[in-house]
Amino acid sequence: MVHLGPGAFFRAFNAIYTDEAMAAAGGDWGICAVSLRSPDARDQLEPQDGLYTAVELGPEGRRHRLIGSIARVLVAPEDQAAVIAAMADPAVRVVTLTITEKGYCHNPATGALDPDHPDIVHDLDHPDSPRSAIGFLCAALAQRRRDGAPPLTVLSCDNLPSNGSLARGVVLDFARRREPDLADWIADTIPFPATMVDRITPATTDADIARLAQQEGRHDPAMVVHEPFRQWVIEDRFASGRPDWQDAGAQFVQSVDAHELMKLRMLNGTHSTLAYLGYLAGHETVAEAVADPPFAALCRMLWQQEIIPTLPRPEGEDLDAYADSLLTRYANPAIRHRTWQIAMDGSQKLPQRILGTVRGNLARDVVPRGLCLAVAGWMRYVGGIDETGADIDVRDPLAARLKSLSQSADSPAATVAALLDVEQVFGSDLATDDRFAAAVTSAYKTLVNSGARAAVAGTVR
Structure with missing residues (x-):
């Protein structure tokens, strides 16, 4: 898998579900996490071989566990070609997103792509060196189409209503402006299931990091904190397989x-x-x-x-x-x-x-x-x-x-x-x-x- 947006919510949610699914059901799924802006996640995770601590904040106290589902971290502004290549890799079957509402470069009132958004203007003019998540997705999907790679699934995990339809709409609009035949191929080939996500993930503080170091004897700047509760409801529409997230508690349904x-x-x-x-x-x-x-x-x-x-x-x-x-x-x-x-x-x-x-x-x-x-x-x-x-x-x-x-x-x-x-x-x-x-x-x-x-x-x- 490739994941765009490796912030605290992703590390407290998607990556934990994937880690637990592999522990429960096996499989060789791993995540290449892509930061679209800052190198912070890479700088924190790379020295730790992608490992980090998830701390559950419950009424009875704190519970710590190591998460190992992140195999690689890329920083998009440093190497756009590497990010496109990662998503175009035939072995990649799922691309997940936690890019926040702003990352969709859309008009919130209509849900449509904002063609005047500076990143969209740039990406349409420079399709091989994109800045936005939408531009990267279209560049990678264009490469997969040229290579005859198996179809993948684009899975939005942002806390937005009808997030699958939103992601599909902006990607198709962008692709149509770039290359109409590409938009038709995406529409016919690539599923965009909707999801409902829920877990409170407070910002990690310096005090949290210091407390972990005192209790566990390790300094972990990549750590995250989260509540015990979580819920992930996913439309069961995948093109080429997925991790067994249901074994970690995810709910697969016909409609969310x-x-x-x-x-x-x-x-x-x-x-x-x-x-x-x-x-x-x-x-x-x-x-x-x-x-x-x-x-x-x-x-x-x-x-x-x-x-x-x-x-x-x-x-x-x-x-x-x-x-x-x-x-x-x-x-x-x-x-x-x-x-x-x-x-x-x-x-x-x-x-x-x-x-x-x-x-x-x-x-x-x-x-x-x-x-x-x-x-x-x-x-x-x-x-x-x-x-x-x-x-x-x-x-x-x-x-x-x-x-x-x-x-x-x-x-x-x-x-x-x-x-x-x-x-x-x-x-x-x-x-x-x-x-x-x-x-x-x-x-x-x-x-x-x-x-x-x-x-x-x-x-x-």
Whole structure:
């Protein structure tokens, strides 16, 4: 395999699954990891023969293990030809990606390739010395086509909805601009399965490295830390084989759409709820919030009464058990997920994480009181003043507008009405739904008059 983007998530996720799959089922799979920008991963891993330590951060303490699935590390800017040759090698059967949303060089609003992206402009002009992941993929696939090499599978493992379709779309668009016949060959030959990935991977700190050296007697700058939980759901469409990841716990399904919706509404939706209401109540982290009984009860109420009833059941999933696993993860004190950090960019996150579920409830003639409180919590938060009168550092593309709308209103009801009119967030339907507007207004008034903790306690009573 070749992997593009050997950052901490890849080392705490893909590489561990592959290491465990080989331990369980054998096979000669190894990973050539390619850094598209920095030499840091190569400089850390090469002196260690690709070995590194994965540290699991659990409530009971830390568990260490060595991971040995990385066989080679390349740095793309130092030798583009070597990277293309690695992916064009007939022995390579899978290329995996963790390149973050920006790495797809696309328009996030449409999902289409951005032809004006500087890296795309460069790569179309210089196809044999690319800069972007998309340019490297197309150069390697063109070489495989010329050589008659077996088809491979391109597997996006980025935390993006419909990541397989996204990867396929930008690669085909780029290939079509470069060479239409190449695009046709890719469309007919190369599968791009979708995946759903989930594991919290905090940034490794100098203190983590020093602690490992003290406990294990080895200095490992390539180490990663991660939570115990992990989930990898993969569409089972591969051209020429794959590791036995199912023996390491991966789930192979016909479609990941229902799993993505499950995660978006059950995990991300309650994470955002805890972020706004927890922050207002003075909780710095998610673990602190769910240690406060009303907040844990709110999560349970949201899952059972307002979220799960709107979801199709994903293949192989027990939604009640998934909810239990989420609360266990949230309560892990070793993972410091800050409420302020999760609260960032709420105007972009709210429509997918919470408002879709709100619409699902209204469609079944249910007013979701818990989710309406979450929306009111967001409104109170973006007003920029917390319950003690201190300023909130609101990080959001619409922060200035939202704060102005909130602070220029002369009553709680006027504040809610002004924010509901932000069509970029609420669309044209929710602002005119009297049931929703009334529930959010009532929740907002309670937040102003009684505070977040009392509002949460009153909702779950």
